[in-house]
Amino acid sequence: MSNPTDKSSSPKTLLPVRTIVLAGIAWAVLALLFxxxxxxxxxxxxxxWYLIGTYVFEQMAYLSAALLCFRNWRSPQIVSGRNVWLGFGLGMLFYFIGNLLFGYWELALKIEPDISLADPFFIATYISLGWGMIQAVSSRRLNLEKWQWGIVAGIAAIGIILAYLIAPPDFSNKAEAATPPSIVAQATAPASPTAKPALKAPAVQPTAKPKPTGTAKPATNAKPAPAASKFSWIEELDNKLKFLVPWLNLFYVVCDVALLILATMLLLAFWGxxxxxxxxxxxxxxxSLxxxxxxxxxxxxxxxxxxxGSLPExxxxxxxxxFAIGAALExxxxxxSRRTGGGRRRPGN
Known part of the structure; x- marks a missing residue:
């Protein structure tokens, strides 16, 4: 009678957790050196080639994290809840797709719209990660002590203050309206904080990035990249949706702070x-995000x-x-825990 239990409690894995952890650390060290x-x-x-390298390091990390999170979602043994890891897996996958699209526009097409096809995927990234964390919080009874709630409040205050000082909300579109729509390499920052700003298309420095909206002047000598003429619809769409840029910026900043608060609560709840x-x-x-x-x-x-490509990226x-290492450890x-516990466990532990 114990054989079926043993088989179900001992899932077959291609890579042991130690290998995954060491591979993740090695990948992070290689990226840091690069x-x-x-x-x-x-x-x-x-x-x-350097910009491509930065994308490769990011994309491999998020694709691996997505696969490992989906593995947790498919496993009936995950104690923290399968839906938690479904949310995390979708978040990692959406980020991978969004970053892939943005990288293609940045490196191949050399165009820089304020709103791109990558933004829906970055929005879905935040929603999925937030949903996963909310599922983790709701599945546990958070009996935090007063000093722990104090830490949560302190982290929330610091995160909100820093976000406000670094990226204050700006709903003025004067700078955007002053920029001619015919210029492909507009001097505006992309809406998504998770995506790197696209390259300008000047004749001398094809990899240079513009200064954000409201501070940089459009290059009058800039010539549209050859590929831009084939994608004039991107400029038209960008001009029509430009009014959404400040709202998208606010959404991203609020989500960053909210994820930080939820992660702090979960860390304290699972501590020890x-x-x-x-x-x-x-x-x-x-x-890190x-x-x-x-x-x-x-x-x-x-x-x-x-x-x-700057070092803080x-x-x-x-x-x-x-995310990948956390999924492997979970x-x-x-x-x-399932093997040593004989297949019985308390919910939430």
Missing amino acids: FLIFSVTTGDNRPV GRFSQSWRMIAGATL YIADMWLKWAERNIDNYQS IFWVFSGVL YDTSSR
Whole structure:
């Protein structure tokens, strides 16, 4: 009678958790070295091969995280709840698709609309991650002590203040209205904080990035990229939807802060338990996403001709890697807990 239980409690895995964790750490270290070495040596005019490299490091991290989160979703043994990891997996997948689209527009088409086809996927990323975290919170009875609620309140206050100082809401479209729609490389920042700003299309520096809206002047000598003429509908759509840009910016910033608060609550709720390691990774992943997003907002407002590939953008890679490691640790802990517990467990533990 014990054989069926043993088989169901011992899922077959292609990679043990130790291999996944070591691979994630190695990938993060390689990405850090890549950013450290080439972001400095390439200077202000970063070559296309370097930008492609940054996308490769990000995309591999988020695709791996999506696959591991979906593995948790398909496993009936996951203690924290399958829907939690479905939300996380969808969030990682949506980010992967959105970043792929934005990278194609940035590197191949060399166009920079304020609103792109990547934005719906970035919006879906936040919604999915938030839904997953809400599922995790609702599945547990959060009996936090007063000092723990104080930490949550402190993190919330710091996150809100920093977000307001770095990316204050701006619903003025004067700068956008003054920019001629015929110029492909408009001097505006993309709406999504998770996507890197697209490249300008000047004749001398094809990889240079514009300064954010309201501070940079459009290049009068800029010539449209050859591929832009084939995609004039992108400019037209961008002009029609430009009024949504400040609302999208506000949505992204609010979601960043909300995810940070939820991750802090989950970290404190699981602190010291059997599943604390996996949720430490998830909290670290959320914090990394917040740091990368806030850095991009600050850089766009304060650095002339900002280019993607700066060192702080490594936190996007860290976020994907930490989500992947957290998913692997959760799967391993849930499997071992089910085996040692004889298939019985208390909900929420």
